[in-house]
Amino acid sequence: MRGNVWVFAEEPLEESLKLVAEARTLADSMKVEVDVLAFDLKEEPEVFGRYGANKVFTCRLEEGENIFRNPIYAETVSRLAKTRKPALILFPSTPNGEDVAARVAAKLDSGFISNCLEIFFENGVLKARKPVYEDKAHAVMAWTGCETAIATMRTSLLELKESRTGRPKMVRVEPAKVDVGVRFAGRIKADPKLVDVSEADVVIGVGRGVSPESMKLVEDLAEALKASIGGTRAALDKGLIPYERQIGISGKKIAPKLYVACGISGSPYHTLGIKNARFTIAINLDKSAPIVKTADLTLIGDVQTCIPAILKKLGGRRYG
Numbered sequence: 001m002r003g004n005v006w007v008f009a010e011e012p013l014e015e016s017l018k019l020v021a022e023a024r025t026l027a028d029s030m031k032v033e034v035d036v037l038a039f040d041l042k043e044e045p046e047v048f049g050r051y052g053a054n055k056v057f058t059c060r061l062e063e064g065e066n067i068f069r070n071p072i073y074a075e076t077v078s079r080l081a082k083t084r085k086p087a088l089i090l091f092p093s094t095p096n097g098e099d100v101a102a103r104v105a106a107k108l109d110s111g112f113i114s115n116c117l118e119i120f121f122e123n124g125v126l127k128a129r130k131p132v133y134e135d136k137a138h139a140v141m142a143w144t145g146c147e148t149a150i151a152t153m154r155t156s157l158l159e160l161k162e163s164r165t166g167r168p169k170m171v172r173v174e175p176a177k178v179d180v181g182v183r184f185a186g187r188i189k190a191d192p193k194l195v196d197v198s199e200a201d202v203v204i205g206v207g208r209g210v211s212p213e214s215m216k217l218v219e220d221l222a223e224a225l226k227a228s229i230g231g232t233r234a235a236l237d238k239g240l241i242p243y244e245r246q247i248g249i250s251g252k253k254i255a256p257k258l259y260v261a262c263g264i265s266g267s268p269y270h271t272l273g274i275k276n277a278r279f280t281i282a283i284n285l286d287k288s289a290p291i292v293k294t295a296d297l298t299l300i301g302d303v304q305t306c307i308p309a310i311l312k313k314l315g316g317r318r319y320g
């Protein structure tokens with residue numbers, strides 16, 4: 001009998017719920033169930049039921065234990081997997097997800113495919129599609145000869161879809177006793193401006209319509225919105241952004257909650273990279289620019305006057 005599809009959940013929960021919904025579709029095609037590993041989550045684990053979970057394994061480490069938890073999670077998941085034999089354990093493609101997944105794969109001596117865009121079941125074989133060559137091509141890979149497949153998956157492109165109404169079965173699991181050997185010594189907050197544009201919740205895009213002098217305004221807006229700065233090929237050519245911040249067909253594909261396009265015309269080469277942005281605001285002098293048709297909201301005007309006006313609304317003292 002084939003094993004179930006497991007999902008390792010982490011906070012923020014919305015991303016893990018998308019993963020559970022994706023696992024549900026896969027499990028249906030395999031005619032198996034979806035089990036969620038809900039370790040140390042603040043939310044009530046029942047919520048996973050709505051997105052397709054049949055069972056939730058909960059596990060809670062002592063409050064205030066100032067330790068690096070991933071080795072404990074990995075050992076706990078591996079022990080559970082050795083007895084329950086899931087067909088696949090799916091982790092979010094996040095720093096923690098990748099870390100725990102790699103440890104579990106090593107402990108189970110399993111095949112591990114990271115950063116998957118899609119996982120599917122074809123002719124009795126589990127396969128995954130993943131980007132290669134910096135997203136310029138996709139490879140399809142298949143797991144062979146391992147009882148439990150291990151994968152990490154990008155959640156930014158997945159849909160959050162509810163599928164069931166039933167309450168999942170709850171199973172409490174004791175955390176494994178592991179000598180971790182390291183502990184957290186402290187936390188340093190990341191500067192949102194330095195976050196990769198493909199991972200940021202808010203992105204400001206700059207184009208040819210932004211002058212080098214206006215970049216200070218863009219940086220102030222980025223600070224106010226906790227945004228990462230990217231831009232067009234033209235902005236790259238003008239030296240406003242480095243290559244790794246170019247967005248578009250030959251740059252990064254982004255999926256932020258908010259994209260603010262400043263002085264960008266909306267060439268298809270650029271808009272292909274922003275099609276998964278949830279809400280786009282364009283600032284442009286020209287009301288016939290193509291971006292005006294695709295943006296959710298447009299400010300017709302000069303970036304040099306529109307950005308200070310936004311900052312004033314946001315309460316920036318210098319712009320009051």
Ligand SMILES: Cc1cc2nc3c(=O)[nH]c(=O)nc-3n(C[C@H](O)[C@H](O)[C@H](O)COP(=O)(O)OP(=O)(O)OC[C@H]3O[C@@H](n4cnc5c(N)ncnc54)[C@H](O)[C@@H]3O)c2cc1C
Binds near residue numbers: 209235284
């Ligand atoms: C093979 C190939 C691959 C490419 N890959 C990419 C890619 O990955 N990403 C990418 O972005 N491009 C890419 N391009 C280039 C693309 O075709 C466009 O040339 C580019 O996106 C245009 O950038 P832009 O919108 O900044 O500049 P423009 O098209 O020149 O637009 C500037 C806009 O700014 C507005 N504007 C001017 N001054 C102001 C102001 N003061 N205030 C407000 N608005 C103002 C103008 O009205 C105009 O709409 C590629 C091209 C090719 C051929």
